[in-house]
Amino acid sequence: MIQALILAAALSTAPAFTVEHPSATHPGEEEVEAYVQADANAGTRPFAGDAMLKAFHGQAGIGRVVDEVVDRSLADPRTAEIFHSQDMVRLRRTLREQFCYILDGGCRYSGRDMKAAHKDLGLQNADFNALVENLQLAMDHEKIGFRDQNRFLAKLAPMQRQTVER
Ligand code: HEM
Numbered sequence: 001m002i003q004a005l006i007l008a009a010a011l012s013t014a015p016a017f018t019v020e021h022p023s024a025t026h027p028g029e030e031e032v033e034a035y036v037q038a039d040a041n042a043g044t045r046p047f048a049g050d051a052m053l054k055a056f057h058g059q060a061g062i063g064r065v066v067d068e069v070v071d072r073s074l075a076d077p078r079t080a081e082i083f084h085s086q087d088m089v090r091l092r093r094t095l096r097e098q099f100c101y102i103l104d105g106g107c108r109y110s111g112r113d114m115k116a117a118h119k120d121l122g123l124q125n126a127d128f129n130a131l132v133e134n135l136q137l138a139m140d141h142e143k144i145g146f147r148d149q150n151r152f153l154a155k156l157a158p159m160q161r162q163t164v165e166r
Contacts, residue, residue, distance in 0.1 A: 029090040035112050042098045042109040043162065044155045052103045055148035059105050066096045068138035069131070078130040082121060102155055114162035123164040132156075 056062050070092055073079045083091075094111030101109040111117065132153065139149045 026090070026093065029093070030087045032090075032112070035116060037110050039101060039109050041111060041113040042101050043114045043159045044102060046102050046104045047151075047155075048104065050104065052148060052151065053105045055144055056099075056103055056105075056152075057142065057144075059100055059107075061142055061144075062099050062103060062105060063096055065135075065138045065142050065144075066092060066099060068141060069135045070095070072134040072137060073131060076130060076134060079127060079134075082123070082127060086121075103152070114159050118163040124166060125160070125164055128160050128164050 053059075056065065070083070070088060074083050074088070090111075094109070094117075097107050097109045098111060099105075100107035135153070135156075136149065139152070144152075
């Protein structure tokens with residue numbers, strides 16, 4: 001807490017950033033170490049224009065896709081163990097923000113950067129591939145067109161390097 005206050009004071013000249021203290025602002029979530037919030041933490045620049053947001057059926061559609069990919073990841077024997085011991089309330093919120101930000105849906109991303117968020121998980125390339133498969137199934141279910149699915153996946157693909165160890 002004291003560290004967070006010192007960091008907040010140090011950053012007070014840069015109003016675009018805030019210091020996360022999630023237990024205070026987001027009930028039901030576990031506390032994480034203080035970090036600097038920035039949209040840049042989302043790991044990529046957003047699409048321009050409203051075509052991608054429309055393709056995902058707005059914020060409601062994004063919410064459905066995020067919930068389905070999280071539910072599938074929890075149920076999938078390849079990835080269940082990775083997800084079960086973590087904070088799924090926070091993950092659903094921050095993943096929704098991240099997807100909405102990237103799809104230019106009018107959201108800010110308040111989560112950690114991809115390297116910090118995954119640093120203790122020991123993820124492998126196979127885990128990444130399983131997650132992408134589950135995301136594709138969720139996007140199919142939401143009836144998002146193949147071309148738009150691929151556009152979105154192309155934004156996420158370079159994040160493999162930041163999330164997996166090998
Ligand atoms: C493009 C690939 C990925 C993206 C965009 C992504 C996105 C995110 C985001 C936004 C968070 C939350 C950040 C925060 O809490 O501040 C997160 C955390 C997490 N991710 Fe990923 N992720 C990716 C790959 C993966 C993979 C491959 C797995 C495992 C199969 C995974 C499992 C998790 C878990 C378990 C957490 C929660 C960690 C914690 O609570 O400490 N992620 N991810």
